[in-house]
Every structure is written in structure tokens, then in C-alpha cells.
Amino acid sequence: MAALPDVLIPYAQAFDTFFKAHYAPRRSTTPHSIQEPIEHTLENGGKRIRPLLTLLGAELCGGSLQDALPAATCIEMTHNFTLIHDDVMDDADIRRGQASVYKKWGTNTAILSGDSLFVQSMMILTDHYDSLPSNRFHDLYKIYLESIYEVCNGQALDMDQAADRLSSPDDYLKMIDGKTAALLRGALQMGGIIAGGSSTQLAHLAALGTDVGLAFQIQDDLLDVTGSQEKMGKLIGGDIIEGKQTFLMTTLCERMQSSDRDQLQVLLSKPKRDASDVEWVLKQMTTYGVVKEAEKTLDQYYREGMTHLNHFDGSKAHDVFSTLIHYLMGREG
Ligand code: IPE
Ligand code: IPE
Ligand code: MG
Ligand code: MG
Ligand code: MG
Numbered sequence: 001m002a003a004l005p006d007v008l009i010p011y012a013q014a015f016d017t018f019f020k021a022h023y024a025p026r027r028s029t030t031p032h033s034i035q036e037p038i039e040h041t042l043e044n045g046g047k048r049i050r051p052l053l054t055l056l057g058a059e060l061c062g063g064s065l066q067d068a069l070p071a072a073t074c075i076e077m078t079h080n081f082t083l084i085h086d087d088v089m090d091d092a093d094i095r096r097g098q099a100s101v102y103k104k105w106g107t108n109t110a111i112l113s114g115d116s117l118f119v120q121s122m123m124i125l126t127d128h129y130d131s132l133p134s135n136r137f138h139d140l141y142k143i144y145l146e147s148i149y150e151v152c153n154g155q156a157l158d159m160d161q162a163a164d165r166l167s168s169p170d171d172y173l174k175m176i177d178g179k180t181a182a183l184l185r186g187a188l189q190m191g192g193i194i195a196g197g198s199s200t201q202l203a204h205l206a207a208l209g210t211d212v213g214l215a216f217q218i219q220d221d222l223l224d225v226t227g228s229q230e231k232m233g234k235l236i237g238g239d240i241i242e243g244k245q246t247f248l249m250t251t252l253c254e255r256m257q258s259s260d261r262d263q264l265q266v267l268l269s270k271p272k273r274d275a276s277d278v279e280w281v282l283k284q285m286t287t288y289g290v291v292k293e294a295e296k297t298l299d300q301y302y303r304e305g306m307t308h309l310n311h312f313d314g315s316k317a318h319d320v321f322s323t324l325i326h327y328l329m330g331r332e333g
Contacts (some may be wrong), residue, residue, distance in 0.1 A: 063195020154178020
């Protein structure tokens with residue numbers, strides 16, 4: 001990933017310092033067998049995009065970055081928990097350029113360390129925000145829980161759609177709205193709630209989070225096809241091998257002539273696809289202009305997000321967030 005733009009560095013540094021200090025205290029009470037994979041995951045990089053959203057969500061609503069640091073930590077820990085379980089579900093051996101928890105320690109440890117990380121992230125909220133006015137604490141917790149509920153639903157649709165092999169673009173959008181956009185949306189809204197944002201402001205944060213989240217997942221799908229393993233830190237072509245319904249796959253199915261579509265269906269009905277299958281699918285994706293369509297669509301979602309951001313025009317964080325969107329648009333990892 002390209003270097004973080006200068007205006008975002010103070011946010012990333014403030015987060016990093018708080019984050020390092022706040023998962024450590026549980027070391028003494030969590031058994032080593034699950035604390036080790038948790039620390040491996042939390043210390044093994046990651047772009048830390050979601051915490052930036054929480055910090056900026058607070059500032060967009062006139063609050064302070066400092067007050068939002070525990071929520072940003074909760075969101076990043078929760079995200080890492082979803083990745084540990086996601087790699088089990090996706091049979092993924094590589095995460096952030098290293099063996100996934102599932103590959104290194106096995107499924108049982110991946111399940112339990114993920115569960116523990118999830119609970120530890122919730123504890124951050126109760127440890128830090130129970131002195132907020134009670135309605136705000138309630139709203140904060142409610143948005144957080146609803147976001148995770150939506151992530152679970154999205155992940156379930158992801159599994160169902162991979163098995164059905166016949167999802168429409170609308171089904172696909174519903175699935176990624178849950179599995180990915182929900183957490184980005186929740187991250188932003190939590191920042192806004194901590195800052196005491198108005199219901200109109202929170203609605204714009206939700207819409208902004210949705211657009212950025214949908215763009216982010218379509219880009220993740222695209223980079224699974226066009227990216228490099230070194231920059232992405234995961235196996236390229238993994239979605240095709242696993243038969244996942246991605247933006248590119250659903251658009252390809254829609255555009256293909258029936259003879260090509262029949263061939264694709266045969267290929268997708270196998271339990272897994274090999275290197276020559278991946279090569280054939282990649283060729284079709286280029287021929288049918290699906291790669292270009294993904295680039296165009298994700299760009300549109302990022303730009304749509306900007307229109308919601310513009311409701312916060314004049315706030316200090318507006319320009320910083322706009323820089324974040326441009327940084328995300330150019331990401332390669
Ligand atoms: C990966 O998220 C999972 C998706 C929703 C695409 P990120 O690409 O933010 O993962 P890290 O934290 O930077 O590794
Ligand atoms: C991940 O989607 C969504 C969640 C982790 C909830 P993907 O399965 O596309 O993410 P990667 O590609 O493994 O990071
Ligand atoms: Mg995955
Ligand atoms: Mg997945
Ligand atoms: Mg992916």
C-alpha cells in the first residue's frame with residue numbers, strides 16, 4: 001500500500017499508541033494458546049482503515065479524536081476477529097503475507113481465539129464508555145451489535161451464494177452490504193455517536209459508510225483478480241478457486257453468451273478450481289469487460305460517498321476524509 005498521506009498520519013499514530021496499550025492488559029488472564037494467535041493477528045499489520053473511520057466520524061460531528069480511540073480499538077479488534085473466522089470459512093492459508101491462524105494453529109484455535117477477540121473488543125466499550133450519558137451508551141452499543149449482526153448475515157449470504165452459483169447483482173450487493181459495508185458504516189456511526197452527532201449527521205455517516213464499504217469490497221474482489229500477492233498479502237485468484245460470488249463473477253455470468261455461461265457453470269460445479277480454470281475465468285473476465293466494469297463501479301461508489309461527506313463541509317475533518325477516500329481509490333493492497 002502506498003504511504004499514508006501526511007494528514008492521516010497523526011490519526012494513525014494516535015490509534016496505534018492506544019491500540020497497543022489496550023489489548024495487552026488481557027495477557028495475564030487469557031490462556032497462551034489463544035492469546036498467541038490473537039497477538040499474531042493484531043501485530044501482523046493490516047491497513048487499519050476502520051479505526052480511521054471511527055476517529056474521523058467523531059471529528060466530522062464536532063467531537064474529539066481522543067474520545068473515539070477506545071471505539072476505534074474495539075472496531076479494529078472486531079474486524080480482526082472476523083478475518084480469523086473468515087479464513088476458516090474461505091479455506092484461506094495466507095493472511096497479510098503470513099500463514100492464517102486457521103492454517104498455523106488449526107480450526108479449533110481459530111474459532112476460539114476469534115471468539116475471545118470478539119468478546120475482548122466488546123469489553124473495550126464497557127470499560128471506556130459506561131460514563132457516557134446512558135442514552136448515548138445505549139445507542140453506541142446498539143449500533144455496534146447491529147453492525148456485527150449484519151456482518152454475520154452477510155457472511156451467511158456469502159456462503160449460500162457460493163453454493164448456489166446463481167446470484168444476481170442485487171443479491172451480491174446485499175451480501176457485501178452485510179459482510180463488509182456494515183462494519184465500516186458502524187465504525188463511522190460509532191464515532192458520530194460518541195461525539196453527540198445529530199440524527200441527520202448520523203444518517204449521512206451511515207450513507208457515507210455504505211458507499212465506501214461497497215466500493216472497498218468491490219475493490220477487494222477486483223484486486224483478487226488483478227492484484228499482486230505481495231501487496232495484497234493473500235492468494236490471488238482465491239475467490240475463483242473457492243467459487244465465490246464476487247462483483248466480477250456475477251457480472252461475468254450476466255454478460256456471458258449462453259455457451260460460455262454453460263462452460264462456466266460446469267467449472268463452478270466442481271468443489272474447487274485449478275490453475276487452468278482460473279486462467280480461463282480471468283480471460284473471460286477481460287473479454288467481457290468485467291474488470292473495467294468493476295473499476296468503474298467502485299469509482300462511482302467512492303464518488304457517491306463524497307456527496308454525503310459534503311454535508312460536513314466546513315468541519316476540520318472534511319478534507320482529511322476526502323484525502324482518505326482518494327487514498328483508498330488508489331490502493332493496491
Ligand atoms: C479485508 O479487509 C476484508 C474485507 C472486508 C475485504 P482489509 O483489506 O481492511 O484487511 P486488513 O485489515 O487491511 O488486512
Ligand atoms: C471478508 O470478505 C468479509 C469479512 C471478513 C467479514 P472476503 O472473504 O472477501 O475478505 P478477504 O478477501 O478474505 O480479506
Ligand atoms: Mg476471505
Ligand atoms: Mg470471505
Ligand atoms: Mg476478498
